[in-house]
Amino acid sequence: MILPKTIQSKTHHIHNPFQFIQTLENFQNGQQVKGLQHLKKYLQDFGYLNYNVDHHSEVFDNLLESAIKTYQYSYGLNVTGILDSDTVKQMMKPRCGAPDYVINGRTKPQHGHEDKSPFHSVAHYQFIEGTPRWSKFTLTYTFNSTAQVPASLNIKSVFQSAFQKWAGVTRFSFKEVPENSPADIVIGFHRLDHGDGDPFDGFEGVLAHAFPPSYGLCHFDGDEMWSPNPGPNEVDLESVAMHELGHILGLGHEPTKPEAIMFPTFDYGRIKRDLNIDDIQGIQALYGLS
Incomplete structure (x- = not known):
């Protein structure tokens, strides 16, 4: 898309x-x-x-x-x-736009109608209802933004690092394709209403959201103060990217584990880029690797 x-x-x-x-x-x-x-x-x-x-x-x-x-x-x-x-x-606290457990969390892009499904909890990680997963382990990704993205964000380097960390604990490999090319995963920075049924809310509040397999949409709020090396009032882009890629691969939130990448909220200035044991156990269980 x-x-x-x-x-x-x-x-x-x-x-x-x-x-x-x-x-x-x-x-x-x-x-x-x-x-x-x-x-x-x-x-x-x-x-x-x-x-x-x-x-x-x-x-x-x-x-x-x-x-x-x-x-x-x-x-x-x-x-x-x-x-x-x-x-x-x-x-x-600023947070991901996806629901936590949930009674009625949206799990795919919306086009004029509501279609909501709950997450369900397993151990100290969560899958999305129906446990959607990718049917292949080689995934392509591209960038397509409608908001301005400062060159200083180094988004290609940031996302390459995030993809490598998820690849390191799974059988996935991720390959970038040219901007706007067809791809399994489309990463973009957008503002307010951007066409997927989940409009952003401006500065602060919801920082990003992503849809599970195999929709592959990963969206970041273009109104936020993103940084590859955040100051006290900025958001670490790679930390949020790690989280949203977890959704892309099929993991839900884990609000009971603050150190997990899949914890729903974020702190300004904090860097949290490494997968926690709960994240690793979750993704490996989802894809039969545990």
């Missing part, structure tokens, strides 16, 4: 799309609070709720409390069902 070649300039938004969560700190079951509808949508998007957002109220109900408890348990937080400061801090 090749997206239209219309280059977009970078425009930073003035606030974190998840900033609203901070205004809800310390609220709990039984209270009515403006902004809870947005929190319910956040928890639905990332797999912790499954009722219709269109009918959400601003009431902190039992379903919301249960979803928050599940989130807290997943991320190793105190399980209170209350939006305490630690929970708010975790929820506001």
Whole structure:
């Protein structure tokens, strides 16, 4: 799948799309609070709720409390069902756009309709529902972006390194083909609505997303501060690339393991480029190598 070649300039938004969560700190079951509808949508998007957002109220109900408890348990937080400061801090972190477990996580590009499937947990890694996997071990990849990509990002070198690390623990080999050529995996930087049904949200918030075998789409938000050697306010491109390639190969999120590449959230300035034992066990189990 090749997206239209219309280059977009970078425009930073003035606030974190998840900033609203901070205004809800310390609220709990039984209270009515403006902004809870947005929190319910956040928890639905990332797999912790499954009722219709269109009918959400601003009431902190039992379903919301249960979803928050599940989130807290997943991320190793105190399980209170209350939006305490630690929970708010975790929820506001930049993250992958894929859902965590999940009740209704999207797993393929959308074109005017919803088609959602859950992840399911196995040991300390997750597969995508139906365990989709590639039917071949030699995969091609190319680059096709609609957002400007600074040459200083060295994206070809960054992704070559990320592919090599996944290849090192599997039977996969990855070959780059010329830009915009047909390929198994298409990597691109895009802004906001970019045609796959999962629009980006601007600066901060969701950093990237990818679709599982064999869709092969791997998208990065062109509004982020990407870097091959990040400062304290920048995102390490290779760390996020490692994560998204895990989705491309068929792995889901693992929110219970902060050191795993497949942990859903990221920290500015942090470099996390090496596969954890949970990542390795997951990908080898998926492809019958363990």
